[in-house]
Amino acid sequence: MEQYIIKGGNPLVGEVEIGGAKNAALAILAAAIMTDETVCLDNLPDVNDINVLLEAISCIGAQVERVDRHTAKINGSTIEDVSVDYEYIKKIRASYYLLGALLGKYKKAEVPLPGGCNIGSRPIDQHLKGFRALGAKVDIRHGAIIAQAENLHGAHIFLDMVSVGATINIMMAASMAEGRTIIENAAKEPHVVDVANFLNSMGANIKGAGTDVVRIRGVESLHKSTYSIVPDMIEAGTFMCAAAATKGDIMVKNVIPKHLEAITAKLEEIGCEVEEFDDAVRVVASKRLTRTHVKTLPYPGYPTDMQPQIGVTLALAEGTSIVTESIFENRFKYVDELSRMGANIKVEGNTAIIDGVGGLTGARISSPDLRAGAALVIAGLAAEGITIVDDIVYIQRGYEDFEGKLSNLGAEMEKVTSEKEIQKFKLRVG
Numbered sequence: 001m002e003q004y005i006i007k008g009g010n011p012l013v014g015e016v017e018i019g020g021a022k023n024a025a026l027a028i029l030a031a032a033i034m035t036d037e038t039v040c041l042d043n044l045p046d047v048n049d050i051n052v053l054l055e056a057i058s059c060i061g062a063q064v065e066r067v068d069r070h071t072a073k074i075n076g077s078t079i080e081d082v083s084v085d086y087e088y089i090k091k092i093r094a095s096y097y098l099l100g101a102l103l104g105k106y107k108k109a110e111v112p113l114p115g116g117c118n119i120g121s122r123p124i125d126q127h128l129k130g131f132r133a134l135g136a137k138v139d140i141r142h143g144a145i146i147a148q149a150e151n152l153h154g155a156h157i158f159l160d161m162v163s164v165g166a167t168i169n170i171m172m173a174a175s176m177a178e179g180r181t182i183i184e185n186a187a188k189e190p191h192v193v194d195v196a197n198f199l200n201s202m203g204a205n206i207k208g209a210g211t212d213v214v215r216i217r218g219v220e221s222l223h224k225s226t227y228s229i230v231p232d233m234i235e236a237g238t239f240m241c242a243a244a245a246t247k248g249d250i251m252v253k254n255v256i257p258k259h260l261e262a263i264t265a266k267l268e269e270i271g272c273e274v275e276e277f278d279d280a281v282r283v284v285a286s287k288r289l290t291r292t293h294v295k296t297l298p299y300p301g302y303p304t305d306m307q308p309q310i311g312v313t314l315a316l317a318e319g320t321s322i323v324t325e326s327i328f329e330n331r332f333k334y335v336d337e338l339s340r341m342g343a344n345i346k347v348e349g350n351t352a353i354i355d356g357v358g359g360l361t362g363a364r365i366s367s368p369d370l371r372a373g374a375a376l377v378i379a380g381l382a383a384e385g386i387t388i389v390d391d392i393v394y395i396q397r398g399y400e401d402f403e404g405k406l407s408n409l410g411a412e413m414e415k416v417t418s419e420k421e422i423q424k425f426k427l428r429v430g
């Protein structure tokens with residue numbers, strides 16, 4: 001079992017290159033099978049979630065060629081099977097994007113129903129409501145969603161809540177439905193826009209992505225495309241918080257600063273200096289940070305995927321901060337581990353009351369989920385002494401070479417697999 005071992009206390013200083021957005025790439029990979037021509041995707045992050053979805057796509061019969069670490073060619077003309085294996089959905093919920101993609105292209109899809117996950121119960125009723133509105137018959141049998149239609153037709157769909165997944169899944173199926181679909185109360189996240197741009201590059205006709213009304217005019221077929229995935233705003237935000245929590249100075253490169261505005265605003269509020277460039281942001285934390293309040297909201301609000309990272313940062317800021325999680329019900333699991341490192345946090349319902357402390361001390365902790373795991377690594381980097389992080393498999397789902405990028409910024413950390421390696425690291429760092 002792989003673990004991270006960290007000797008904390010060094011401010012992180014230097015430059016880091018951000019990769020492609022995992023959440024955009026997951027949906028775009030699924031959408032890539034909607035044409036019989038070859039799609040070439042670039043700036044794919046080399047992370048576990050992406051590699052599992054590539055396997056799932058090849059398992060239903062598509063041809064997948066990994067051109068290099070960040071580029072893949074996909075050809076969906078050889079798909080024989082519209083049913084996705086439970087193995088894949090168990091590993092990544094986002095394989096449910098194959099539902100919208102297969103239903104749009106073949107008017108039939110069978111995908112196991114994803115269960116809950118570590119951050120909450122995560123229903124997909126809005127996705128199914130959208131497919132039904134497009135004319136599909138949707139049944140749940142033996143744990144799988146079976147969606148089929150003679151013909152899909154455009155519809156006017158009001159989402160009951162802002163959902164990234166439902167907006168994207170409906171957008172994919174509607175791209176190949178007859179007539180016009182309107183999605184109201186659509187999610188506006190940058191990855192929704194990226195998926196729409198990709199579908200349009202294949203010949204779809206989608207307008208309004210990035211606003212709360214998305215209009216789709218269905219087309220009969222989609223064609224080949226070459227497309228580069230948008231930079232990952234959550235990976236970028238994670239390094240921004242790492243700079244803040246370790247009192248560092250990091251130039252976060254290859255980003256779209258506009259996508260980071262909610263994070264930038266919070267970091268400035270607590271006393272960081274954030275400088276924006278065309279495709280980079282520099283975060284400098286030269287003084288003790290101060291308290292603030294944060295509430296997670298759909299884009300352009302403060303992202304739920306950045307809640308644990310700001311929580312760790314505020315645990316080290318002067319004064320009492322309040323963090324309210326309004327998207328998922330179970331996203332404070334990192335708090336118990338952080339308390340073991342000396343943080344002073346009380347969770348009541350969907351709110352964490354954080355009394356900032358002067359410092360944290362290293363401990364053996366475990367990573368409860370992807371973003372919480374990354375946040376605890378930041379805590380370890382800011383803490384005095386040695387931290388060992390277990391269950392880093394969650395972190396590897398969404399961060400490419402996290403330890404390498406952090407080490408380049410001066411972090412003393414290593415990925416280890418045995419007690420012997422832990423002892424060797426301890427001897428080396430003294």
Ligand code: UD1
Nearest residue numbers: 023094122123124125126127161162163164165166305327
């Ligand atoms: C996506 C992201 C995830 C991020 C989340 C919110 C991917 C692969 N994952 O997840 O990292 O944390 O957006 O920004 O892109 N809901 C329903 N019914 C539905 C759909 C959603 O009740 O049919 C609820 C959810 O439980 C949640 C809220 O709506 O409370 C938002 O969820 P949603 O935007 O759909 O998140 P995901 O697409 O699953």
